[in-house]
Amino acid sequence: MNQKPLKIMYFSPVAGDELHDKVFAEMARDNKLPGTEVHVTSLPPSEGGFTHIEFRSYEAMVTRAIVRAARAAHREGFDAFAIGCFYDTALHDARELSGDMIVTAPCMASCEIAASLANRFGVIVGRRKWVNQMEATVCEHGHGHRLSGFYHVELGVNEFQQDHAETERRLIEAGRKAVEEDHAEALILGCTLEVGFYRDIEKRLGVPVIDPSIAALKRAEYAAILKRQCGWVPSRKWSCEAPSEEELTRFGGFDEGEAFGTRVVVPAETSRQTSRAA
Helix, strand or coil: CCCCCEEEEEEEEEECCHHHHHHHHHHHHHHCCCCEEEEEEEECHHHCCCCCCCCHHHHHHHHHHHHHHHHHHHHCCCCEEEECCCCCCCHHHHHHCCCCCEEECHHHHHHHHHHHHCCCEEEEECCHHHHHHHHHHHHHCCCHHHEEEEEECCCCHHHCCCCHHHHHHHHHHHHHHHHHHCCCCEEEECCCCCCCCHHHHHHHHCCCEECHHHHHHHHHHHHHHHHHHHCCCCCCCHHHCCCCHHHHHHHCCCCCCCCCCCEEEECCCCHHHHHHHC
């Protein structure tokens, strides 16, 4: 008997548009397993028109939306939920309301993968502004001793896709400093809108380069497989304890209105499609 497809939601805490949806839907299509269905989603219009959350004040505004989206995804029966921001915004908050659904995020996922490939890794980031918060996140996840440093290219989130040649030049320049001067053995791209650049940088620098969007998707998918095959379900005890449904209902604000804005579904391949491709 065929198993149901794994269902993964990739939630970007920004307002979705045609470019956003295309970039991340293609990423999911190119990297997911045949039996996985991926929903690429984003903020509902009611939560604002954010195109990035580089500032802590922006993060504070979208945290509520991420928590509501994780709760809604769990109720829809998703196996895993990936938060599409390298700050790992609202990761712990969303987990509280996610039931037995896996919740992961790009920084945590990328560091775990980098640690399996190398002893030391560097993180290439857009702006110096990001470094303080991202370094704290890397250390919180237990990888501070592996970090060779952060290398900023002075590009904001909205600028990464404007001039691909210039973006790639700056990323390679920063990566060369990390590898040749600070002896990084792997690199992480510290922005989820750097999608597609990692292969060329790998060829130029000769070290693995981790795309955080792919890392978050694949880490979510892998955790969902382990849950299904090994029965490893998230704990909701002690620090992961969820609030009571009675209190959530009484306080309000967790379930009202739309939880998602745009949504693109990348379907699982059928057995017939998979055999034909083979």
